[in-house]
Amino acid sequence: MQSIISVSGLTKTYASGLHALKSVDLDIRRGEIFALLGPNGAGKTTLINIICGIVNPTRGFVLADGHDIVRDYRAARSKIGLVPQELSTDMFESVWGTVSFSRGLFGRPPDPAHLEKVLRDLSLWDRRDAKIMTLSGGMKRRVLIAKALAHEPQILFLDEPTAGVDVELRRAMWDMVRSLRQSGVTIILTTHYIEEAEEMADRIGVISKGEIILVEEKTVLMDKLGRKKLTLHLRQPLASIPPELSGTELELSADGHELVYTFDAQGKRTGIAGLLRRLGEHGIDFKDLQTTETSLEEIFVSLVRSRS
Amino acid sequence: MSVAALQVNARAMRVNVHAIRAIYTFELARTWRTLLQSIASPVISTSLYFIVFGAAIGSRMTAIDGVSYGAFIVPGLIMLSILTESISNASFGIYMPRFAGTIYEVLSAPISVLEIVLGYVGAAATKSVILGTIILLTARLFVDFTILHPLWMIAFLILTSVAFSFFGFIVGVWADGWEKLQMVPMLIVTPLTFLGGSFYSINMLPPLWQKIALFNPVVYLISGFRWSFYGVADVNVVVSFGMTLLFLILCAAAVQWIFRTGYRLKA
Numbered sequence: 001m002q003s004i005i006s007v008s009g010l011t012k013t014y015a016s017g018l019h020a021l022k023s024v025d026l027d028i029r030r031g032e033i034f035a036l037l038g039p040n041g042a043g044k045t046t047l048i049n050i051i052c053g054i055v056n057p058t059r060g061f062v063l064a065d066g067h068d069i070v071r072d073y074r075a076a077r078s079k080i081g082l083v084p085q086e087l088s089t090d091m092f093e094s095v096w097g098t099v100s101f102s103r104g105l106f107g108r109p110p111d112p113a114h115l116e117k118v119l120r121d122l123s124l125w126d127r128r129d130a131k132i133m134t135l136s137g138g139m140k141r142r143v144l145i146a147k148a149l150a151h152e153p154q155i156l157f158l159d160e161p162t163a164g165v166d167v168e169l170r171r172a173m174w175d176m177v178r179s180l181r182q183s184g185v186t187i188i189l190t191t192h193y194i195e196e197a198e199e200m201a202d203r204i205g206v207i208s209k210g211e212i213i214l215v216e217e218k219t220v221l222m223d224k225l226g227r228k229k230l231t232l233h234l235r236q237p238l239a240s241i242p243p244e245l246s247g248t249e250l251e252l253s254a255d256g257h258e259l260v261y262t263f264d265a266q267g268k269r270t271g272i273a274g275l276l277r278r279l280g281e282h283g284i285d286f287k288d289l290q291t292t293e294t295s296l297e298e299i300f301v302s303l304v305r306s307r308s
Numbered sequence: 309m310s311v312a313a314l315q316v317n318a319r320a321m322r323v324n325v326h327a328i329r330a331i332y333t334f335e336l337a338r339t340w341r342t343l344l345q346s347i348a349s350p351v352i353s354t355s356l357y358f359i360v361f362g363a364a365i366g367s368r369m370t371a372i373d374g375v376s377y378g379a380f381i382v383p384g385l386i387m388l389s390i391l392t393e394s395i396s397n398a399s400f401g402i403y404m405p406r407f408a409g410t411i412y413e414v415l416s417a418p419i420s421v422l423e424i425v426l427g428y429v430g431a432a433a434t435k436s437v438i439l440g441t442i443i444l445l446t447a448r449l450f451v452d453f454t455i456l457h458p459l460w461m462i463a464f465l466i467l468t469s470v471a472f473s474f475f476g477f478i479v480g481v482w483a484d485g486w487e488k489l490q491m492v493p494m495l496i497v498t499p500l501t502f503l504g505g506s507f508y509s510i511n512m513l514p515p516l517w518q519k520i521a522l523f524n525p526v527v528y529l530i531s532g533f534r535w536s537f538y539g540v541a542d543v544n545v546v547v548s549f550g551m552t553l554l555f556l557i558l559c560a561a562a563v564q565w566i567f568r569t570g571y572r573l574k575a
Contacts, residue, residue, distance in 0.1 A: 014575055015575070049575075052412075052415075052416040053415055053416045054412050054415045054416055054574065055574060055575045056570050056574050056575070073418065074322075074324070074418040074419075074420075075418070076418075077416060077417060077418040078418040080416070082412070082413075082416050084409070084412050086409050088408055088409030088410045088412060089408070089410065090405075090408065090410055091408070092338075092341060093334075097334075097337075100330075101330050101334050102330075102413060103326075103330075104326040104327060104329060104330030105326075105327045105330045105331070105413060105414065105417040105419065106326075106327070106417050106418060107324040107326050107327055107417075107418055107419070108326060109326060147413065
């Protein structure tokens with residue numbers, strides 16, 4: 001598949017001396033939903049801001065739909081829409097006014113029909129004449145999305161789109177993002193919520209301390225690193241794991257009531273049968289058991305941790 | 309040059325008219341929302357000047373260069389309002405998005421420096437020209453005056469409005485707090501305007517102060533503007549016009565520098 005965004009050797013050193021990005025290479029495929037995960041201060045927003053033209057790169061270059069973001073900024077930027085992390089809005093402006101402003105700013109002639117559709121899709125149509133300052137936080141967030149979509153971008157950046165948004169609205173946003181993807185828009189989102197990446201993304205990139213440490217298909221990532229846990233609730237608490245059983249991926253909870261066995265779900269031999277047999281031989285009886293899959297969050301935390 | 313390269317060039321050079329219009333109308337709409345503050349307050353304060361200096365004190369003053377005192381102060385008062393309002397409008401126009409964070413949108417839009425400036429500075433200058441015209445009409449209610457060189461009057465009015473809107477834009481980019489935003493018009497421009505001959509002719513000053521006054525750029529503006537009314541000036545009108553133009557060019561160069569380096573706009 002063809003790259004719609006191509007980042008090469010992108011480096012950013014702020015005046016303060018902070019190395020926000022260290023020679024980042026990244027390719028975003030046309031039409032995908034790409035989730036950029038990383039802890040606070042990892043460089044997610046810096047990367048987005050450089051691509052969108054808000055921050056100057058120190059070194060390296062970026063092509064957006066084939067256009068260099070510095071030399072050919074007009075063509076590059078007109079393809080891109082940005083929903084920033086902060087709820088930065090013109091307080092005294094009306095919803096309709098601010099959305100019309102955005103469309104004009106990005107060089108598009110007025111198109112009330114398109115703006116109406118955008119506002120309807122975001123459930124803002126009824127509030128189109130309301131001053132932005134009178135809106136709730138969730139509505140302001142949607143106004144920012146409407147502004148970013150006003151000029152019909154092909155690439156949409158969502159910087160922490162669901163931060164501080166309630167569950168219901170978050171679900172609604174996910175639906176909206178999916179339908180945008182259906183219409184051919186490429187979406188790059190940054191998030192803290194692993195759930196969001198897990199739910200939405202086609203591919204996931206992990207950034208930590210200014211470096212992209214991993215880019216992978218979500219499903220491959222889940223499969224590759226996905227481990228399962230088997231938790232046995234014991235009938236009698238154990239003081240310690242019998243020496244014959246240690247060495248395997250076995251852990252005992254502090255109160256001795258739970259035995260946790262970690263295994264590779266993709267492995268040919270999970271070792272569960274053997275474990276249960278040996279537990280029986282040692283007379284360790286359990287009243288219940290459950291298995292859980294490792295979430296992306298755990299994968300992510302372990303990745304970032306192993307780096308630091 | 310190949311056809312493809314020419315097309316690329318044409319595309320790159322195409323002016324984003326929609327963006328200029330968006331910024332310009334947005335800024336003018338802001339004036340409309342704050343009509344009392346933008347138009348009414350300068351008109352009221354100018355009227356007060358006319359009542360105090362024109363009618364009350366002016367009647368006891370002798371004519372300066374053959375012009376009655378009430379009429380003499382008209383050009384100076386218009387300049388006083390235009391200078392302060394150009395600066396405060398243009399500085400507020402760009403400071404507000406920086407303060408509220410909405411500047412991200414302007415920076416990420418496919419627009420050139422020239423287009424951004426045309427929008428912000430153009431809107432501020434438009435307001436100043438409108439304001440100057442309103443004050444001129446208001447002044448007519450209080451005193452009788454003539455305009456000998458109306459085209460030069462309009463040229464000075466527009467040039468000064470544009471130059472000081474540029475200057476205000478720079479102030480708005482430079483300021484990192486509301487206090488600094490107020491500081492430049494209050495602490496620098498108002499004194500310079502008062503000392504720049506709004507209410508007197510520079511020739512009335514002692515010789516030493518006449519020399520010092522020539523370092524005040526506002527002297528040239530007011531002198532030239534007053535010449536367009538009454539045909540008398542403290543300094544040669546060509547010098548006045550040249551100085552106004554020079555100030556405009558310096559400000560434009562500073563704005564160019566701001567965007568090239570990203571000073572206080574881009575990290």
